[in-house]
Amino acid sequence: EVQVVESGGGLVQPGGSLRLSCAASGFTVSNYWMNWVRQAPGEGLVWVSSIDERGNLKGYADSVKGRFTISRDNAKNTLYLQMDSLRPEDTAIYFCTRDFEIWGQGALVTVSS
Amino acid sequence: DVVMTQSPLSLPVTLGQPASISCRSDQSLIHRNGNTYLIWLHQRPGQSPRRLFYKVSNRDSGVPDRFSGSGSGADFTLKISRVEAEDVGIYYCMQHTQWPYTFGQGTKLEIK
Numbered sequence: 001e002v003q004v005v006e007s008g009g010g011l012v013q014p015g016g017s018l019r020l021s022c023a024a025s026g027f028t029v030s031n032y033w034m035n036w037v038r039q040a041p042g043e044g045l046v047w048v049s050s051i052d053e054r055g056n057l058k059g060y061a062d063s064v065k066g067r068f069t070i071s072r073d074n075a076k077n078t079l080y081l082q083m084d085s086l087r088p089e090d091t092a093i094y095f096c097t098r099d100f101e102i103w104g105q106g107a108l109v110t111v112s113s
Numbered sequence: 114d115v116v117m118t119q120s121p122l123s124l125p126v127t128l129g130q131p132a133s134i135s136c137r138s139d140q141s142l143i144h145r146n147g148n149t150y151l152i153w154l155h156q157r158p159g160q161s162p163r164r165l166f167y168k169v170s171n172r173d174s175g176v177p178d179r180f181s182g183s184g185s186g187a188d189f190t191l192k193i194s195r196v197e198a199e200d201v202g203i204y205y206c207m208q209h210t211q212w213p214y215t216f217g218q219g220t221k222l223e224i225k
Binding site for chain 1 (some may be wrong): 124152154161162163164167173203205207208212213214215216217218219
């Protein structure tokens with residue numbers, strides 16, 4: 001079955017760091033564009049970051065540029081989102097998605113003191 | 114950034130009746146390769162989004178044919194020919210023609 005499963009969410013203080021993981025099964029992450037999308041409580045969907053098949057192209061929303069880093073481990077077939085200098089406004093469910101076709105269940109990140 | 118504007122934002126519909134959602138972008142979504150990267154997503158409460166259409170009008174597997182996607186350039190429409198109870202939720206359009214990718218505000222469909 002083709003699926004992605006996020007992990008690594010949790011409660012972190014402002015200024016702290018978290019790394020989200022997105023484990024893929026049923027397909028190879030290096031063959032697809034992979035993306036992160038987030039959704040704050042009660043709000044709409046917001047694109048966060050994308051990486052192309054070869055890992056050469058990486059895009060970020062202005063709100064996370066310089067703080068978040070997208071990467072991929074082909075051997076582990078896993079996508080990552082390293083989140084540094086977290087702010088309360090980063091609080092959201094973070095979804096991993098393959099081509100916006102396959103979505104995970106999401107990982108909740110709460111930034112609060 | 115490309116601004117995506119959906120209307121209406123709230124859509125009460127009687128079961129069995131049609132529904133239509135408009136999505137407009139403030140610039141053309143035609144990529145230099147000729148493709149238009151406009152997708153429609155449906156999100157039920159408490160669930161992850163589900164893609165319905167990609168590249169404007171290509172229906173994803175398992176999406177009922179009472180759903181249709183159309184449009185070109187900067188003007189797009191999602192139509193449901195006969196609304197069923199399972200169609201409730203929020204519908205989003207999204208462009209991934211250029212970075213930053215952007216979503217519409219979402220249209221909440223409810224049963225009257």
